Amino acid sequence: MLVIETERWLELLEEKGGRITGPRKAIVELMVKADHALSPVDVFDQARSKYPKMGLVTVYRTLEILSELGLVERVHQQDGCHMYLRAANGHEHLLICSRCGKAAYFSGDDLSVLIDRISSESGFVIQSHWLQLQGICQKCQPKKFQTPIE
Known part of the structure; x- marks a missing residue:
């Protein structure tokens, strides 16, 4: 199920004009399976284990596109920062x-x-x-x- 969802997200990302790079794929895989909200730095730290040269800007840009597509949603924190989570169905x-x-x-x-x-x-x-x-x-x-x- 997660593999199918990951593939669907990658297709939508590509349709939106995003190149499917290794780092972006790692970000998508993390967000699909996450059961708790992740900060961009959390995503960066976890995805860098696969892609050590990944930049934090890639994480922010990818999360923004995923948000625009309705695949993830921003979780507002009391300190004003945002975390991200896979969007709910319905x-x-x-x-x-x-x-x-x-x-x-x-x-x-x-x-x-x-x-x-x-x-x-x-x-x-x-x-x-x-x-x-x-x-x-x-x-x-x-x-x-x-x-x-x-």
Whole structure:
């Protein structure tokens, strides 16, 4: 499955006008299989193990193209920096662990009532929304905060 998805991403990247180089392929492979948000420096460090001469600019440019294609999305951090994560299928919202970067998607169909109220109160016509919640995943939580599974 990951091989097929990687090939599809590379085809889309090439259609967008991007050359498929070894470093770009390594970046795509990392992003396809990532289960947590990665900073450009994280991607750079991991991909350089395969391509030591890769430049950080290549990572930034490739992530930007993948973002434009809707294959990855930016994850906003409290410090103002961005991390990147494989985009969700359909309309889902993002939950990010603030310690390890693990990501989970959730649907938010019940947000329509809130959006309608905000639109009514503000006079805005809401065209789109983006929701990202941050918290601490179960693995990163201290044991005393974890609830046992019965």
